[in-house]
Amino acid sequence: MFDVNQIRKDFPILREQVYGKPLVYLDNGATTQKPRRVVEVMNEYYLRYNSNVHRGVHYLSNKCTDANERARTVVRDYIHAGETEEVIFTRGTTESINLVAYTFGEAFIHAGDEIVVTEMEHHANIVPWQMLCERKGAELKVVPFKDNGELDMEAFAGLMNGRVKLVAVAYVSNVLGTVNPVKRIIDAAHAVGAYALVDAAQAIQHIPIDVRELDCDFLAFSGHKIYGPTGVGVLYGKRELLEQMPPWQGGGEMIKEVRFEKTTYNELPFKFEAGTPDFIGVIGLGEAIEYVKSVGLDEIAAHEHGLIAYAMERIRQVPRIILYGDAPGKSSVVSFGLEGMHHFDLGTLLDKMGIAVRTGQLCADPVMSHYGVTGMVRASLAMYNTEEEIDALCAGLKKIERIFKM
Amino acid sequence: MTIEEIQNQIVDEFSMLDDWMDKYAYLIEIGNGMAPMDEAHKTDDNLIKGCQSRVWFYAELRDDGRLYFTADSDAIITKGIAGLLIRVFSGQPPKDIVNANLDFIDKIGLTQHLSPTRSNGLLSMVKQIKYYALAYAGK
Missing domain, CATH: 3.40.640.10 (Type I PLP-dependent aspartate aminotransferase-like (Major domain))
Incomplete structure (x- = not known):
C-alpha cells in the first residue's frame, strides 16, 4: 500500500529546513533526492x-x-x-x-x-x-x-x-x-x-x-x-x-x-x-x-498522476498564472509564469519560502522561443511529494502575486 | 553624503523591516521607482554577464568629476538591487568607488545574492561598477 508519509521517511533530506521553513522540494526534474538505503x-x-x-x-x-x-x-x-x-x-x-x-x-x-x-x-x-x-x-x-x-x-x-x-x-x-x-x-x-x-x-x-x-x-x-x-x-x-x-x-x-x-x-x-x-x-x-x-512503479505512477492533476487544477486558480504545457496525460512537470513577472523574481521569492523550483531556460531554449519567453518556473514532482506541498506552492504564488500588485 | 553614510542609511531602513518578505517588497518598490534608463544605453556592451535576468549598467563621468550610474533589469528584484547600488555609488568620485567597502549587502541580509554561483549578478554588478570607476579614476 503506497503511503507517501512512509515514503518520505526514507528520504532524510526531506526533513531539512531552509531559512527556518520546512523544505518543499519541487525540483525533481533537475535531480531527485536519495533514499537512505542508496x-x-x-x-x-x-x-x-x-x-x-x-x-x-x-x-x-x-x-x-x-x-x-x-x-x-x-x-x-x-x-x-x-x-x-x-x-x-x-x-x-x-x-x-x-x-x-x-x-x-x-x-x-x-x-x-x-x-x-x-x-x-x-x-x-x-x-x-x-x-x-x-x-x-x-x-x-x-x-x-x-x-x-x-x-x-x-x-x-x-x-x-x-x-x-x-x-x-x-x-x-x-x-x-x-x-x-x-x-x-x-x-x-x-x-x-x-x-x-x-x-x-x-x-x-x-x-x-x-x-x-x-x-x-x-x-x-x-x-x-x-x-x-x-x-x-x-x-x-x-x-x-x-x-x-x-x-x-x-x-x-x-x-x-x-x-x-x-x-x-x-x-x-x-x-x-x-x-x-x-x-x-x-x-x-x-x-x-x-x-x-x-515501492512499486505502478503505485508511484498512480500517486504522481493524482498529484499532477491536483497541481494543475490548483495552480490554474492562481491569479495571473500562465501555464506552459497542458497535453493530455502529461507527466510530473508544471512549468509556469506569472503575468508581468520575471521568472527569476518568482524563483527568488519562492526560495525564501523554502520552496525549491527551477527557473530559467530549463535547458530548452527552443521551447522558450516557442512561447516567446526568456524563461519559466518549473515545479517537478517525485514519489515523495504531497498535496500539502502543492498547496504551499500555490499559497506562495498567491502571496507573491499580491506583493507585485502593490 | 559619502558612500559610507549612504550604506548606513540603507542598513537603517532595512533594519526596520524584520520580515524577509517586507525586505523584498521594499526592493521591488525601489525597482519600480527607479528613473527609466535611456533605451540607447541598453546595449549588449552594457549588459552584465553572469545573470539569469538581464541587467544593464551605464556610467557617465560628469563635469563635477563624479560618476553617475543608470541601470535597468527585466527582473524587478534584480532591478531593486541595482537601484540600491546606484543609490550608494551614483554621484560619487571614482576613487571613492574603487576603494569602497560594501558591507551593507551583508548587513541587510542579501549576502546570498553575492555568491558568484547564484548567477543573479549582484557580484557581477559590483564588479562592473568598480571597473567603470577604475577606468575613470585615472582621468
Whole structure:
C-alpha cells in the first residue's frame, strides 16, 4: 500500500529546513533526492569493499565486480532489455546521447542524411546531433509542437522519408511534461528505415519502460533522476547495432589486446566503458532501482498522476498564472509564469519560502522561443511529494502575486 | 553624503523591516521607482554577464568629476538591487568607488545574492561598477 508519509521517511533530506521553513522540494526534474538505503549501500562499498572492478584476482575486486554486474542485470530487468550486454554504463543521459552521436554517427550517418529531433528536446538531445550533422554534412530536421505541448504528429509524418537515418525524441518533455507517443514515433522511423533513440531522462522515474516492446534502438537515462547517485547513467542499445558501432573512448577496460600494430577491442558492453567506471555509482543506481521496485512503479505512477492533476487544477486558480504545457496525460512537470513577472523574481521569492523550483531556460531554449519567453518556473514532482506541498506552492504564488500588485 | 553614510542609511531602513518578505517588497518598490534608463544605453556592451535576468549598467563621468550610474533589469528584484547600488555609488568620485567597502549587502541580509554561483549578478554588478570607476579614476 503506497503511503507517501512512509515514503518520505526514507528520504532524510526531506526533513531539512531552509531559512527556518520546512523544505518543499519541487525540483525533481533537475535531480531527485536519495533514499537512505542508496547512500548507505554506497557508503558500505566505499568503507568495506572498495576495489577496482574487472581487474583484481582478489576478494574485494570480485565483490565490487559482482555488485557492478548485478546492477547491470537490475537495469536490464527494469527496462526489459534482452541482454546485459545491451546495458552500457555512462556518466548520464548526456554522455549516453553523445556516445551514440559519435559512434553510431561515425558508422551510420553520411552526407545528405537527415536526423530528426523535436522542438521540445532538452539541449542534450539537440546539440550532439547538430555537432554530428556538422561533422558529416547531414541535416537536422525539427518536429514542431502545438501550444498545448503536444507534438505535431502530422508534421512528424511529413518529415519521414528515406533520407532520415535517426529520430531522437524525449519520452517526456522536461519543460512541458508531455508524454510523447514514442511507440508510434519509433514505428514510423523504422518504416522509413531510420533508427530511433529515446531520451528517457524524465520518464525512467515515472513510467514503466519496456525497450523491447517499444522496439527503440537506443534509450538513455541518468541515475540521479531515479533516486540514484549523480555521475552515472545508462545507454541501452540493441546488440546488433552496438556490435557495428566503433568504440568511442579508448583506454582500459574497453580493449582486448593492445599491440602497437593493432589493438583489438573488448566485447560488449565493456567496449564502450573505457577507464575505471564509477562502479560505486553503478551499485548505487542498482540499489535505487531496487528501491523503486520495492515501492512499486505502478503505485508511484498512480500517486504522481493524482498529484499532477491536483497541481494543475490548483495552480490554474492562481491569479495571473500562465501555464506552459497542458497535453493530455502529461507527466510530473508544471512549468509556469506569472503575468508581468520575471521568472527569476518568482524563483527568488519562492526560495525564501523554502520552496525549491527551477527557473530559467530549463535547458530548452527552443521551447522558450516557442512561447516567446526568456524563461519559466518549473515545479517537478517525485514519489515523495504531497498535496500539502502543492498547496504551499500555490499559497506562495498567491502571496507573491499580491506583493507585485502593490 | 559619502558612500559610507549612504550604506548606513540603507542598513537603517532595512533594519526596520524584520520580515524577509517586507525586505523584498521594499526592493521591488525601489525597482519600480527607479528613473527609466535611456533605451540607447541598453546595449549588449552594457549588459552584465553572469545573470539569469538581464541587467544593464551605464556610467557617465560628469563635469563635477563624479560618476553617475543608470541601470535597468527585466527582473524587478534584480532591478531593486541595482537601484540600491546606484543609490550608494551614483554621484560619487571614482576613487571613492574603487576603494569602497560594501558591507551593507551583508548587513541587510542579501549576502546570498553575492555568491558568484547564484548567477543573479549582484557580484557581477559590483564588479562592473568598480571597473567603470577604475577606468575613470585615472582621468
